[in-house]
Amino acid sequence: MRASKYNIVTLKETPADAEIISHQLLIRAGFIRKAASGIYSWMPLGLRVLQKVEAIIREEMNRTGAMEVLMPVVQPAELWQESGRWDQYDEELLKFTDRHQRDFCFGPTHEEVITDLARNELKSHRQLPANFYQIQTKFRDETRPRFGVLRAREFVMKDAYSFHLNQQSLEETYQSMHDAYGTILDRMQLDFRPVLADTGSIGGSASMEFHVLADSGEDRIAFSTSSDYAANIELAEAIAPPKDESAPEELNEIATPEVHTIEQVAAFLSVPPESTVKTLIVKGENEPLVALVLRGDHKLNPLKAEKLVGVAAPLSMAEDGEISSAIGCAPGSIGPVNLGLPIIVDRSAAALANFVCGANKDGFHLTNANWARDTTEFSVSDIRDALEGDPSPDGKGVLQFKRGIEVGHIFQLGKEYSTPMNATVLDENGKSIIMTMGCYGMGVSRLVGAVIEQKHDDSGIIWPTNIAPFQVIIIPINAHKSEAVTETSEKLYSELTELGIEVLLDDREGYRPGAKFADSELIGIPHRLVVGDRGLDKGVIEYTERKSSDSKDLPLEGLVENLHRQIRIELNI
RNA sequence: CGGGGCGUAGCGCAGUCUGGUAGCGCACCACACUGGGGGUGUGGUGGUCGUAGGUUCAAAUCCUGCCGUCCCGACCA
Numbered sequence: 001m002r003a004s005k006y007n008i009v010t011l012k013e014t015p016a017d018a019e020i021i022s023h024q025l026l027i028r029a030g031f032i033r034k035a036a037s038g039i040y041s042w043m044p045l046g047l048r049v050l051q052k053v054e055a056i057i058r059e060e061m062n063r064t065g066a067m068e069v070l071m072p073v074v075q076p077a078e079l080w081q082e083s084g085r086w087d088q089y090d091e092e093l094l095k096f097t098d099r100h101q102r103d104f105c106f107g108p109t110h111e112e113v114i115t116d117l118a119r120n121e122l123k124s125h126r127q128l129p130a131n132f133y134q135i136q137t138k139f140r141d142e143t144r145p146r147f148g149v150l151r152a153r154e155f156v157m158k159d160a161y162s163f164h165l166n167q168q169s170l171e172e173t174y175q176s177m178h179d180a181y182g183t184i185l186d187r188m189q190l191d192f193r194p195v196l197a198d199t200g201s202i203g204g205s206a207s208m209e210f211h212v213l214a215d216s217g218e219d220r221i222a223f224s225t226s227s228d229y230a231a232n233i234e235l236a237e238a239i240a241p242p243k244d245e246s247a248p249e250e251l252n253e254i255a256t257p258e259v260h261t262i263e264q265v266a267a268f269l270s271v272p273p274e275s276t277v278k279t280l281i282v283k284g285e286n287e288p289l290v291a292l293v294l295r296g297d298h299k300l301n302p303l304k305a306e307k308l309v310g311v312a313a314p315l316s317m318a319e320d321g322e323i324s325s326a327i328g329c330a331p332g333s334i335g336p337v338n339l340g341l342p343i344i345v346d347r348s349a350a351a352l353a354n355f356v357c358g359a360n361k362d363g364f365h366l367t368n369a370n371w372a373r374d375t376t377e378f379s380v381s382d383i384r385d386a387l388e389g390d391p392s393p394d395g396k397g398v399l400q401f402k403r404g405i406e407v408g409h410i411f412q413l414g415k416e417y418s419t420p421m422n423a424t425v426l427d428e429n430g431k432s433i434i435m436t437m438g439c440y441g442m443g444v445s446r447l448v449g450a451v452i453e454q455k456h457d458d459s460g461i462i463w464p465t466n467i468a469p470f471q472v473i474i475i476p477i478n479a480h481k482s483e484a485v486t487e488t489s490e491k492l493y494s495e496l497t498e499l500g501i502e503v504l505l506d507d508r509e510g511y512r513p514g515a516k517f518a519d520s521e522l523i524g525i526p527h528r529l530v531v532g533d534r535g536l537d538k539g540v541i542e543y544t545e546r547k548s549s550d551s552k553d554l555p556l557e558g559l560v561e562n563l564h565r566q567i568r569i570e571l572n573i
Numbered sequence: 574c575g576g577g578g579c580g581u582a583g584c585g586c587a588g589u590c591u592g593g594u595a596g597c598g599c600a601c602c603a604c605a606c607u608g609g610g611g612g613u614g615u616g617g618u619g620g621u622c623g624u625a626g627g628u629u630c631a632a633a634u635c636c637u638g639c640c641g642u643c644c645c646g647a648c649c650a
Contacts (some may be wrong), residue, residue: 013585014584014585018607059642092648142649411650512611515610518610
């Protein structure tokens with residue numbers, strides 16, 4: 001490609017509304033342009049990258065035996081009403097009506113459409129397992145799009161849906177998707193972690209997210225310093241410290257006027273917050289109220305709590321009025337001793353001895369409280385947020401936190417959609433069986449941003465060769481004056497192109513070398529050849545690798561072959 | 574959805590407080606010079622100052638409503 005005939009519009013200045021580096025560089029390098037909040041056009045250079053990411057994903061999906069399809073972006077309301085998500089998805093679902101006043105939505109995901117397809121197409125167990133995928137534009141009307149392509153409203157996603165006769169078959173496909181995701185991210189040379197995840201509103205049982213590690217990531221993940229254990233922070237299991245076996249001391253009630261928060265209690269009684277407990281009152285599932293007890297320095301994890309039997313989901317805190325009429329005191333003086341409510345104690349709080357807690361009497365706290373001696377029945381569960389430095393749940397190492405960009409999410413859906421939509425096949429015995437499903441998403445346009453977050457420097461983007469918009473850039477110096485430069489550049493260009501290498505020849509007139517160098521670095525082309533009289537006189541070309549910034553003079557003789565070999569290695573072909 | 578910032582040329586901004594001829598840099602067009610790290614000069618193109626209303630002899634500037642956009646939070650397969 002000749003740069004003079006290609007749309008290359010780079011900006012020297014950073015756009016004011018771009019906050020993070022991938023967004024800034026995508027705009028400055030001319031890869032994307034914004035049409036509206038969270039809605040972008042992909043320009044020629046950007047589209048080349050996007051399509052290369054798609055190609056890698058497509059290759060690896062095909063390798064697993066998945067079948068590519070293309071489903072509609074515009075979906076009829078009926079399907080969403082059938083699954084129950086027309087109302088549940090709420091505002092994020094972009095709804096509209098056609099000229100006949102029929103309701104439609106712009107697809108944010110395709111479980112409904114694929115399940116409808118599957119129940120019509122798949123009739124026999126012999127057609128299973130089947131895994132369909134597509135690479136499609138989705139629309140989610142996010143309350144707050146941000147970070148450019150990392151959190152756009154309109155975005156490109158690969159989504160796959162598998163159908164099975166039983167759980168075991170699902171688990172096999174789930175594992176092959178897990179492996180394929182690893183391969184895809186490895187091929188883009190990303191530093192990533194598969195982490196245990198919550199299934200969220202899509203439903204189902206097992207689920208893993210794939211996170212590209214980056215400080216700009218919106219998600220926090222916890223992982224072990226010495227094993228493979230990794231989990232979304234809201235899901236990471238919190239391990240209790242060893243039980244405090246101290247002998248119980250005498251229980252004391254102490255007046256603590258105007259002392260409510262843990263900080264105040266700890267300061268007033270001169271004890272560390274770790275020796276206190278806090279008691280939170282939430283709405284119960286069967287009983288009106290339930291008490292949750294945590295160590296003073298720990299934070300309640302609502303996701304864990306609302307999953308417990310007896311606790312109402314979604315988690316909702318009790319009103320002050322309900323608390324005072326049930327317990328007889330205000331929040332801030334509640335404790336597990338003589339409480340008269342069902343009590344769920346966090347593992348770490350349960351390991352305490354001689355702790356401080358509220359006395360269930362305004363203005364009073366108890367010291368030296370002990371579970372076995374001073375409280376009635378209670379259950380122990382993991383209901384707190386894990387903390388950095390906690391022991392890893394698998395017993396190896398301690399937890400460390402990092403930020404990640406979620407680029408993939410795989411779910412074992414089970415019969416979440418196949419049941420309401422009645423997607424069945426006949427088994428070996430001619431019996432109708434509801435299919436078991438899995439779904440596997442990967443953010444294609446988000447991956448483009450995620451790569452940049454990990455691969456950039458002060459000058460611009462550093463693309464891995466297999467997703468770079470071009471693999472080689474040739475910059476002639478003073479081409480208008482030197483026939484040798486022009487001839488050599490053209491020769492290199494045609495020879496490399498002939499070999500199937502994607503070359504950008506920067507033949508733009510009126511650009512000084514410095515501007516071309518700067519553009520080549522901003523755009524992030526992995527290999528650069530500078531052709532100038534200075535080198536040609538010695539029979540050499542200046543070669544610069546984008547990744548290392550290393551420059552060296554290479555003999556013109558054999559240059560094309562050597563570069564070709566190098567690129568083949570990088571492309572792994 | 575709550576809180577805050579910002580809307581002036583394609584991009585980055587000044588001008589708004591204190592009303593009076595709409596500006597600067599980059600980009601773009603033409604010509605000349607220049608030619609190994611974002612050149613120089615000359616001459617140009619391009620703006621209903623987000624929008625609607627109000628105040629005023631006069632509004633980018635003051636007032637009110639609306640819209641857009643970005644940030645923080647809530648939310649988020």
